[in-house]
Each structure stands twice: as structure tokens, then as C-alpha cells.
Amino acid sequence: QKEVEQDPGPLSVPEGAIVSLNCTYSNSAFQYFMWYRQYSRKGPELLMYTYSSGNKEDGRFTAQVDKSSKYISLFIRDSQPSDSATYLCAMSASGGKLTFGQGTILTVHP
């Protein structure tokens, strides 16, 4: 079993839809939870960062962490074609190596 599981998709939604992206993990030592967005042939860009459990909102993006269920989510409201990218969840223990999910390919069509 992988430490971090993420459905690779692909996920295709119409413009304006709410998108839900999810990851599960098995390592209870993970405390830092991140979402990266990666456009084709570009490096990953840090989108959201959460420490421990709870919600964090930034514009159209909301990150949720449920440590009791070992489950994290990223919600994108009012999705735009420019949101089309691969979304990678990543997590780490304190001072530890980043462990990435496989990435979910998202396409938002006009």
C-alpha cells in the first residue's frame, strides 16, 4: 500500500463547477499537508499549505484536512479553464521528506 493515495483521474468538469480533489494517507506522523498545481511542462506551484487538521480558504480554493480519517481534500469553486492542470497532494512529518500523491489530471471545459 502506498503511503499516499490519490485518484489520477482524469477528471473533466464544465466551467463553473465545484471540483473536489482528494487524497488518503496511511502515515499518522504526517502533520504538513500541501496541494501543488502543475501545468503541462512546468514545475509544481504551491497552491495551499495546511498544518495539522482543519480548513483553509484562499479565494476560490479551500483545503480540508481530517487527520482522524487520514483524508485531505481540495475544493475549487467556480472552476475556470485556467484551472486545468495536474493537482498533486503532498505531505510530510516534521522535518521529513515530502511524499507526493500520484496527481489528478483536471480539465475544465468552457
Add this chain to the structure above:
Amino acid sequence: DTEVTQTPKHLVMGMTNKKSLKCEQHMGHRAMYWYKQKAKKPPELMFVYSYEKLSINESVPSRFSPECPNSSLLNLHLHALQPEDSALYLCASSQEEGAREKLFFGSGTQLSVL
């Protein structure tokens, strides 16, 4: 300046060539990283430099040789690569090695080995 700059953006090399990838950051970060990313896969950590010293080598073959000339620069020297080494090579930096949760990535060098 919140950028990590990588050059070249694209590189094609033969198996007998020697080439170098370059990475630069001016954010004052003291940890720098090399990652390798194959298509439709997540990045895989190769090397970590902390305060210009090699901190982690993830059992990478010796045909990849990292170098950190100063706190802003990171190089990856390539020699006698194999076709399976073709990938996107990403440089990243963070404030400190212990702050890996806030990595800034460059755009990468797309490497093709013929």
C-alpha cells in the same frame, strides 16, 4: 523575487555526452533540491543541499553529480546517461531543510537522452 530559475529549459544529449543543468534562487533559501519527474508521475527526490552541503542522496546513480557552488546556485552534472534517464528535472528551494513543506519549484529542464 520568488522565483527559482532553471537553465536550459530543454536538453537533448547522447549517451556519451557531458552536460550540466543549472538552478538559481535569490530568496535567501538555505536548502536546495533536485527532483526527477517522469511523465504522469509525481516528482522523486534525488538530492538535498542544506547550507551548501550535501544532506541527502537518495541512492542516485553516480552518472548524476550535484554541486552547490554557493547558497544561490545548484548544478547537476550529467555524464553517460541512459535513455531511461529522460525526464523533467526540477530544482526546488526552501527556507531551511526542515521547512520542506514550503518548496518553491523551478520550471524544470526537459531532458531527452538519445
